[in-house]
Amino acid sequence: MVTTSYPRFPGDLTGTFLEPIAHGVANRGHTVHVVAPWHPLIRRPPQEGNVHFHFYKYAPIKSLNVFGYASSLKADTSMRPTAYIATPFALTAASVTTQRIAKTFGATVIHAHWVIPNGFIASLVSGTLPLVVSLHGSDVYVAERHKLARTAARHTFRHANWVTACSENLRARATKLGASENRSEVVPYGVDVDRFTPNDAARRKLREANAIPDSGKVVLAVGRLVRKKGFEYLIDAIATLRSQHPNIRLVFAGNGDLEQELRERVRISDLDKQAVWLGAISQDHVADWLSAADIMVVPSVKDDSGNIDGLPNVLLEGLASTTPVITTPTGGISSVAHDGKNALVVPERNSARIAEAISLLFEDPSLGSTLGQNAREHVRLHHSWTNVAEQFEASYQQAVLDIS
Secondary structure, three states: OEOOOOOOOOOOOOOOOHHHHHHHHHOOOOOEEEEEEOOOOOOOOOEEOOEEEEEEOOOOOHHHOOOOOOOOEEOOOEEOHHHHHHHHHHHHHHHHHHHHHHHHOOOOOEEEEOHHHHHHHHHHHOOOOOEEEEEOOHHHHHHHHOHHHHHHHHHHHHHOOEEEEOOHHHHHHHHOOOOOOOOEEEOOOOOOOOOOOOOHHHHHHHHHHOOOOOOOEEEEEEOOOOHHHOHHHHHHHHHHHOOOOOOEEEEEEOOOOOHHHHHHHHHHOOOOOOEEEOOOOOHHHHHHHHHHOOEEEEOOOOOOOOOOOOOOHHHHHHHHHOOOEEEOOOHHHHHOOOEOOOEEEOOOOOHHHHHHHHHHHHHOHHHHHHHHHHHHHHHHHHOOHHHHHHHHHHHHHHHHHHHO
């Protein structure tokens, strides 16, 4: 498995979906070798069960440790200047390490996550090995915008034996870049329904710790603070509801390049007393806050540069928790969230409609309960990590058949 992201330590929110993929495939009797860039925060043993880790060092100086782990992009739209310098070193180290690990351990399949850069790296060193490339959103966005990345993506798709995408929207965009319709499929993310489940004790503890009364209403937003998450529209929606719901709280869990801008928007909207900023928190803490929340809002948008979420993991986590979810039909979200059935879906960039949906759920708790129960049942049936591992195992078999 070639990747530029993986949880660096237990509870890390970076690349969270990769860990259950790796362990899910390993639990099906396979040996998985994860090749990823080194990072100062990595706290992983060399081996966890049948999952082995190989973290390559590439930066000649400390300040160039910016390859992967959501460190290369500024606000998720443009490359940081240091990333341009670091990339040649990282690509060389990744290629050498991937080739060495594949040869040393007798790899039978190479699975690259993100067509840029890891798919391209794998395509250069895979040789006669079957190559599976998985798309997650930002990689396709970069290829759509930049000629050099687009050329690398087209090269990769020509060499890939099988391609997976986390949503149909992403798969369709990839075919325009050269991915084969006949050798590609949608493999959505999964969710741990045992971790993301209602927890009354956690709800009481968090609300008491944050002085939120029983009558208080908590609206939760989780994710990196970048433009495509659309959090500014949620802030504007809460501003219109404050007088009607004085005990409302808006809780942000996450960090990112837009944090100061969003904090200023909260201040200008006179919401300082209503806003709670948690920063980046562990998945277990996210699960607890989902229990403490009355509503979760995922207001994703297609940003001005064209960037868009593939399928936000946190959406599946919210649906699993039974907390009522308000979201938009952006990107791959529409394949999971169905308006009036397991969520309330509103147009993107529409603060008024977000506010209306929040008010509706406040006024009709039975609606929220129905949506939440339906949502949990949907993800339990269709988005377990066991199912995802089975689908990836099948994609490996397809890649082997394609090359034989």
